[in-house]
Amino acid sequence: MSEKTIKVAGPMFDRRGALRVIGAGMASIGAGLKGTVALADDGDIVRSHGYSFYGDLKYPADYPHFDYVNPNAPKGGEITLSARGTFDGFNRFAWRGNPETDSGVVAEAMFAEMPWGGGAPADSITDSYCLIAREVEYPKDKTWCVFHMRDDVVFRDGSPLRAQDAAFTHNLFLEQGIRSYARAVQKRITGVEVIDDHTLRYTFADDISRRSLIGQVGGTPIFSEAWYQQTGERLDEPSVLSPMASGPYQVGDYEFNRYVVYERNPNYWGWDHPSNIGRHNFDRIRIEYFSDATAEFEAFKAGVYTFRTEGSTKRWATGYDFPAIERGDVVKEEITRGSAPNNSGIIFNTLRAPLDDRNVRHALSLAFNFEWTKESLQFDLTTQRNSFVQGQEWEAKGIPEGAELALLQSLGDVVPSEMLSETVVMPHTSKASTPIDRRNKRTALGLLQDAGWSVNDAGEMVDASGAQMSLDFLVLSSWDETRLASIDAFVKTLANWGIKVKADKVDSAQGQQRFLDKDYDLIHTRILTFAAAGTNMRQLFGGETAEVSSYNPSALRSPMVDAIIDAALASQTREDEITAMKALDRALRFERVIVHAGYVPESWVAYFDMYERPDNLPPYAIGVRDFWWINEEKHAALKASGALR
Incomplete structure (x- = not known):
């Protein structure tokens, strides 16, 4: 069973095959699809709050939130996790250097996603729901699509996000992005057209499968054109700067090779969006870096970080006998998952x-x-x-x-x-x-x-x-x-x-x-x-x-x-x-x-007993950074007892 994997530069994919800032392939179809997309007056044109290749969606247009979240989850506090190795910058897409693993979380796309890994929602394989886009429009043969964008989305510096930024980012990935992605996209996406500040049209090649292209362009992260022009940054070069984007978190404090803190974006536009209700509950997400596995585990035992995903069978079998476990300060848990292991x-x-x-x-x-x-x-x-x-x-x-x-x-x-x-x-x-x-x-x-x-x-x-x-x-x-x-x-x-x-x-x-x-x-x-x-x-x-x-x-x-x-x-x-x-x-x-190699069917986690989660986790994500939350009373008690620093 492998524990850590080499960091991979460039965008990843969600379960639907769409481009994602971060992600992983998932592995099981969701329960029955309940909703249907809305048709415009022209019966050959679909105009909808989301996209499914099969023409139906689990959540209706007026959904209040995803089923698996706690819509009343409290906001605040910090969760601290660990990573092993080093990092020297925040450009997730650079072909050189060693970017911080989670640095892509700052960006969003036309469709909603799980910025810390995986596609949203986490209870369906085939669905994507509008986020920066208000609606997506496309013909039944999917030769093109148009995104009708919200007019209230802003980058973290407060500047408006426009269709021009989305078109710029699309072309930036073609010119400076990961080579395999650019090569594939250039053959399949024949054009991007800015119709106005909040309307963007993509056209797709003939004589190819277009089943996932709407999901792909809808999942492409959007960066600020003005920021790239002002800074002279390149997508293919390492950088200590975090790209200007619109996500709920931004890079806060950091020290290269030691730690990074992602903190709430004070200018975030989308807290009340239905796809965000019950999610993004922590004020800060801190990641401590360690040079080796022994130092990493000892730091967890000492409370330097507070949530751990275990990948070592030896440690799971023999290592969890330290005082915090014996006192009940740390919870050791095996969580069933519905997806296939990588x-x-x-x-x-x-x-x-x-x-x-x-x-x-x-x-x-x-x-x-x-x-x-x-x-x-x-x-x-x-x-x-x-x-x-x-x-x-x-x-x-x-x-x-x-x-x-x-x-x-x-x-x-x-x-x-x-x-x-x-x-x-x-x-x-x-x-x-x-x-x-x-x-x-x-x-x-x-x-x-x-x-x-x-x-x-x-x-x-x-x-x-x-x-x-x-x-x-x-x-x-x-x-x-x-x-x-x-x-x-x-x-x-x-x-x-x-x-x-x-x-x-x-x-x-x-x-x-x-x-x-x-x-x-x-x-x-x-x-x-x-x-x-x-x-x-x-x-x-x-x-x-x-x-x-x-x-x-x-x-x-x-x-x-x-x-x-x-x-x-x-x-x-x-x-x-x-x-x-x-x-x-x-x-x-x-x-x-x-x-x-062998695999473990469950996800092994251990955490200081101050985190809570929805009663029913979705089948395709544990979602600790996405839809868990902190119990401040439990946190205060652990601090008072000396279990945490």
């Missing part, structure tokens, strides 16, 4: 030989012993992961049949025949008594021999020219000891097979740059999961942007995967979309680009 594990960079060979990847994956890792390093708390969308309706199982088989057959020669007749790729099993499983070693050596590798008299795995197989494993010094120990066991197994692996630890800044440059053969990180067919699929798994996409750490370039993504984007019903996503899961597992 795909953490050892990822192969397919740009580099010999990892461009699927059989070599298969062979090397056999060096990972999940059963031994689970029992020896993870206190038997993890579960073997089978799928990229573990536990979801669109997880591939068994031999393809029915609609999924028909889809795969329709794609022709790009789908290998064995994909049609064999069971979906499942993780190998190993003996738990030793890290090196002899049966898996024999299988691996056979696969490597078929790929042109053999063991010489010196015990080295060599190619036909006699050169030893040598691999570079990118490892960060800030990673948790359990992850480091599992990597060490994997590397030692490869050494036993005669493979040389360099796994020297680097700091987070160097690791960030090497990650973006794909300067590694192996890395233990994550690939986002998916729950809907959107433009994110191309950046996560598509060959078009594989070499430059920071969301595709394996640099996968598979005509089969590309064809399935095209089919998913062309689907017109949720049933067809689920069929395509099953096929995608099957294909990704066939490609063997990741050795899945």
